[in-house]
Amino acid sequence: MSGPHVISGSVLLPEAELMWRFSRSSGPGGQHVNTTDSQVELRFDLARTDALPPVWKERALERLAPRLVGGVVSVRSSEHRSQWRNRETALVRMAALLAEATAPPPKARKAKKIPRGINERRLRNKKARSETKRGRTGQGWG
16 A cells, blocks of 8 residues: 555656544444544645646645645545554545546537437427417317
């Protein structure tokens, strides 16, 4: 698990810039849970890192702004009983979060002309519905 971790393509998340913190997980468990620090919090200083290209860094800072505390993004994991597995889960989450935040924006949708047949069919159905409703008036029921 040590060493740089791939975010996307050739961009790596260096181990030296990751900050780990461990604490006791909440919830049910045996006597072991009260003595083991299995919950993992992984923090990454996004504002000060040089690991990301400048364009990616700006994009990530903008998209993750609500999650950042002082330019630092954090991820927690406590679903496993083992600290090691929680570390792996947190690392995968962090890489996925950064990959999603640094992804380029989607291409703008080009407006296309509605095909003539579709528009004509829509108008025909609309006309038929109108005739059906007009036939429901009480005229001639007398």
